[in-house]
Amino acid sequence: MTDSDPLNAVRVTFSEHRLVDLPQPRPLSAWETGAITRMLDHEPGIGRCAYEQARSAVTTAVCLDCPTIALSVDPAACRIPSLARTSEPRWGAVTASLHAKQDDVLIVAMLHVMDGALSELEVSRPDGEPLASVPPLTDFEVVSVPVPSRPQVHTDREDQAGT
Amino acid sequence: MVERVTESIERVVPPLMLSVILVMGFLVAGPARAADPIDLVTPSSTECLCIGTGSLAVSFGHGARHLPSTLSAPTVQSQITNHVRTNYIRPVGTYWNGWVYSRGSNGRLYLIQYGAYRVALTQVHVGTYYVIQ
Numbered sequence: 644m645t646d647s648d649p650l651n652a653v654r655v656t657f658s659e660h661r662l663v664d665l666p667q668p669r670p671l672s673a674w675e676t677g678a679i680t681r682m683l684d685h686e687p688g689i690g691r692c693a694y695e696q697a698r699s700a701v702t703t704a705v706c707l708d709c710p711t712i713a714l715s716v717d718p719a720a721c722r723i724p725s726l727a728r729t730s731e732p733r734w735g736a737v738t739a740s741l742h743a744k745q746d747d748v749l750i751v752a753m754l755h756v757m758d759g760a761l762s763e764l765e766v767s768r769p770d771g772e773p774l775a776s777v778p779p780l781t782d783f784e785v786v787s788v789p790v791p792s793r794p795q796v797h798t799d800r801e802d803q804a805g806t
Numbered sequence: 807m808v809e810r811v812t813e814s815i816e817r818v819v820p821p822l823m824l825s826v827i828l829v830m831g832f833l834v835a836g837p838a839r840a841a842d843p844i845d846l847v848t849p850s851s852t853e854c855l856c857i858g859t860g861s862l863a864v865s866f867g868h869g870a871r872h873l874p875s876t877l878s879a880p881t882v883q884s885q886i887t888n889h890v891r892t893n894y895i896r897p898v899g900t901y902w903n904g905w906v907y908s909r910g911s912n913g914r915l916y917l918i919q920y921g922a923y924r925v926a927l928t929q930v931h932v933g934t935y936y937v938i939q
Contacts, residue, residue, distance in 0.1 A: 660868045711868075734874055734937040736919070749901055751921065755872060755936060763872075769901045769923035771867050771931040788903045790917070790938060 660709045660767060668701040668715060675702070675712060675764055677780045678741060682754045685739035685785045692721040696761045708773035710766040722759030738790075741783040750777060862928055864890050869920065869935035876910030877918075882935065886920050890930050900924045905938075 671679070679697045683689050699717035706712070734757050741752040748768060755763040768774045864887040870879035885906045893904055901923045909915050920935035 662871070734872060736936050736938060749923070751901070751933075753934070765934060767867065767933055769921060769931065769933045770925050771865060771923075771933055788919070790905070790919070
């Protein structure tokens with residue numbers, strides 16, 4: 644461990660869950676489709692486009708030490724209106740996530756969106772350790788984290804003030 | 807000199823009472839600690855860059871790939887680190903979400919949500935973060 648740079652960076656051992664491209668896209672597994680659908684079912688106002696995308700989605704990249712996958716949807720599929728491209732690429736995530744415990748270890752699944760299209764199903768252990776398998780979907784509960792109207796945030800100005 | 811002081815104390819405070827006081831002091835103040843402990847021994851396969859000072863280190867997973875090119879991952883991670891340091895008082899094993907604002911190179915202010923997990927007394931892991939507004 645070193646702390647030689649201005650940020651006092653230290654190296655520790657953690658999995659970074661890097662995605663590796665597949666030679667050929669593969670269809671989603673039943674678990675992946677079920678997880679996506681379940682999160683969409685709990686997303687207010689997500690609309691039909693998201694479901695259309697989920698039906699056409701394939702996996703283009705996989706995580707080597709976790710069940711996270713990159714998604715690609717039919718380019719002709721309509722875009723999710725609330726997250727569609729406006730003047731610049733829009734990034735986001737569905738607010739509904741899935742939480743489960745496996746051997747007393749928390750597992751979280753999330754659905755990311757880019758330019759109005761489903762882009763990634765992220766499944767990981769919040770403690771950063773590798774995750775080899777997932778429990779059945781029935782073990783997961785839906786957890787929605789709506790953005791608070793006035794989130795307690797750390798602004799640029801606070802950053803400069805060092806608070 | 808030390809013996810004289812000890813004898814003086816023992817004249818005023820009986821040895822048994824002195825022992826009780828010392829034990830109570832230990833229980834209240836806790837054992838002596840090394841300065842700024844950073845105990846980050848976590849077995850895994852690969853390494854990640856973690857930012858740590860003092861008694862709390864913040865490690866990051868794969869959030870950087872969820873950022874648009876107008877945002878700098880080191881800047882965002884530094885902001886999240888500062889936010890975690892002022893909001894991390896949660897038990898070990900707790901997961902929570904937090905938010906930071908970060909200004910992109912295009913001048914736009916992005917709202918970023920992160921997921922944090924208290925791995926240990928000295929370690930918070932931010933597994934992912936992503937723009938939500």
